[in-house]
Amino acid sequence: MSVREINASVITDVIEGMCITANEQLPEDVKCAIAECYEREDGAVARTVLENIIDNYKIAETEKMPICQDTGMACVFLEIGQDVHITGGDLYEAVHEGVRRGYTNGYLRKSVVRDPINRVNTGDNTPAMITVDITAGDRIKITIAPKGFGSENMSAIKMLAPSAGLDGVKKFILETVEKAGPNPCPPMVVGVGIGGTFDKCALAAKRALLRPLDSANPDPFYAELETELLEKINSLGIGPQGFGGRTTAIGLGIEVMPTHIAGLPCAVNMSCHVTRHLTEVI
């Protein structure tokens, strides 16, 4: 099999455009989920809030404005075919440069500080948070998910004991959502990771947020658990913006990994109604 060459500058150009589009156009699956929830919402205040949320993403798309002022940290996921040879520059630098240009040329907010304690803004929203997977083939699949921190801050991870079992997992997820309350801009999207190690569990929860909201876990057991948890969350009464109502979450995804005989890690990555994800293949 021959090797396909891809110039690093192509990656930069694609990422620049994706950063802007992802921040101005809400994905169709998220729009549909909001619309469906609006139909089912029975709280009067809640319906008004959802109407405003729908107006907002329409204005953003028409007027080419960011949907939310928190244009996030640029989470970039790369699935690189093992038959790809990247030429003309460093892969990571190509990604950072794309983010730098997208956030600068697209008038997006620069929300990244170089150091978590000393907190000086990098001025161009870099570095991107990059995750690389090597896959089969000769293509590069790029997914961009700008992540706001109002919801990110409400995320949590717990290293449960195996004896806690399914009930322990459910309890932790519901507790995390209830504790978050109005803070993560409900209606929220909930990404759950179960299993793996401490770090991979958190990554699984993040990956769960990348899935289209109308998709289900391929394992029927977890697909059912997704439905059950989403219903339980929507019985909490938190509602859009926390003002009370049915629509507390518009989606919940679970990603599962093998884990150690001694462990049952569970991570909950919270996201908001402006859950952005955009994928392109080079």
Add this chain to the structure above:
Amino acid sequence: MEKHITLPLTEEIAKSLHAGDNVYLTGVIYTSRDAGHKRMCEALARGEKLPFDPQDATIYYVGPTPAKPGRVIGSAGPTTSYRMDAYAPTMLSVGARGMIGKGARSKEVIEAMKKHSGVYFGAIGGAGALLAKCIKSAEIIDYEDLGAEALRKLYVEDMPLVVVIDSYGENLYEKGRREYLEGK
């Protein structure tokens, strides 16, 4: 209740507002979030004046996106308020009365609001494009080095808000959820 309010937010106006009221705000407000609040409270601790007169002022917890050419401001929705809880009682104690943000507040902030007749308004989180439409002018008045977190003076017209916590300590997050669940 739907109310149209013209700023500044006097004690009399503040006391007339109740959790759950839909409010349309018109007038001058100031923007500040984490880094700006830290700097303002440090200035006050040194006995210095703030870059604006805090008496009856309303502070919007927001870090907008940069304005595109020809526009007043970029997207400008609220940020999560609890991160300003450490500073809000100090701001209330020097006269700042209104706060606009989203999300829960601490007991300390609510006690300070009751003491100083403060009001906490909720704007719709994540509705930055919609909220930008009611901002008619924007200028940086200080802390320019903080970028999105710079201290801005905004003029807003009919900014759509909800009273989340009133000056009596009544809280819409508790009340709204309770009433929704009771009505089921």
